[in-house]
Amino acid sequence: MTVHELLSTEDLAALRRKLQHEYDAFRSRGLTLDLTRGKPSPEQLEFSSDLLSLPEPGDFLGEGRTDTRNYGGLQGLAEARRLFSGLLGAPAGQIVVGNNSSLALMHDVIVFALLKGTAEGSAPWSKQGEIAFLCPVPGYDRHFKICEDYGIRMIPVPLLGSGPDMDAVERLASQDPSIKGMWCVPKYSNPTGDVYSNSVIERLAAMKTAAADFRLFWDNAYGVHHLTGERLEIANILERCAHYGNANRPFVFASTSKITLAGAGLALFAASEDNVRWLLARLTPRTIGPDKINQLRHVRFLKNHAGILRLMEKHRGSIAPKFQRVLDVLDSRLSGRPEVRWSRPKGGYFLTLDVPEGCARKVVALARQAGLALTPAGATHPHGHDPEDRTIRIAPTFPDPASVTLAAEGVAVCVLLASAEREAERRTGSPAATA
DSSP states (O other), rough: TTTTGSSOOOHHHHHHHHHHHHHHHHHHTOOOEEESSSOOOOOHHHHTGGGGGGTTTTTBBBBBGOTTTTOOTTTTOOHHHHHHHHHHHGGGGEEEEEEEEEEHHHHHHHHHHHHOOTTTTTOOOSSSOEEEEEEEEEEOHHHHHHHTTTTOEEEEBBBBBBBOOOHHHHHHHHHHHEEEEEEOSSSSTTEEEOOOOOHHHHHHHHHOSSTTOEEEEEOTTTTTOOOOOOOOOOHHHHHHHHHHTTTTTTEEEETTTSSSOGGGOOEEOOOOHHHHHHHHHTTTTTTOOHHHHHHHHHHHHHHHHHHHHHHHHHHHHHHHHHHHHHHHHHHHHHHTTTOOOOOOOBSSSSSEEEETTTTTHHHHHHHHHEEEEEETTTTTSSOOTTTTTTTEEEOOOOOOHHEEEHHHHHHHHHHHHHHHHHEEEHHSSSSOOOO
16 A cells, blocks of 8 residues: 555645645756766766876887777777776687777677677578567666667566566577577666676576577676675676586677766677677678777776776765765655665666656656656666556766755655655546646
8 A cells, every 4th residue: 555545635635735836846946957867977077087198199009019090900909908808707809899889889789690690600680580689677778779770579577686587588588589689787787776696697697598599788887887885796697608508698798988988988898709700700891990099098097907996986986975865865755655666776877766656757747847857767668668657767977966966856756746646646537637
């Protein structure tokens, strides 16, 4: 039973009037606040401002006297691949370093598989009939958009706190040969903050699949993006898959977009030796080589894995207090309401707020009218359809701390008002009039 169901009709009406007054006061402030995307703040970008003066004049030779100003080096500089070996959990020979966006790499890898097949020499996915992907939900809208654009059927499976529902994943993957892949954000998942347990990773590595060319799209976007002093580690998917004879199963992706400069980062790919050869063969007609000057710049700036971790401590100091401000407001305004819950991530760039069923779109609409932009309700599910209309993604990293607090207060008011209006509608069977 919800809190509002315990109220008399008269008390519910009085509560709605009170909440409407509070909402109107918030709206009258004429604020413009944005919690839509997980962008680094200007302060975070300043942490890497020295990149803009690197490499220094005359410093353009990489290892082996590689002239980074010229063509070539499709796999990326050897020193850049070594730099990210710890982040990716792979030796340098099994890493490819590309330009800027890991999302672009994910997109291209799917297109290559659709048009050319995989390293097993299988037929192109596009010639095998309908193709499907398993999609843990809540999930990342841009993963879903790639599937949607290329007509890949998406099969939602629930996230359970320590990863996806593996009973469902194993049953579906073992029975349906059209299922060619699965999206995974294994550490500090977007948007819930889930961290895949070792047992979940073990089952993903060992499970039987009906498709011999099944792939895990392992988007480790937040591998070093901790929000607490506890640096959580997860099992190495490349090693575990190889252990079970499924070395080609994982495609591991990451980037420096939320480590250094989001607009000038490096995209990272790690996989089996067969998969690396496959990707490089697909990239050969596409490009003569990546931006090696930017790779050298990152090597000079970050230096080693310890340098990456030191930089990420600065990021934690900037964004962890913003997450705490959101949690403080939600704890203050929404605690004790069993129909409302929110995540408490230990890393990453997002948290989720689950509101009463049927209320997410109403909350987002109320917020928009009050000058507060939230990610569209439903964006956390394939095709933008959340069947329960409950989940809202909150991205607190970009605004300044004071704005984050204001935005969280606005979200809380919108949740309370939408929930009270839903209960009024339930009682009357018609849309609630403005209180």
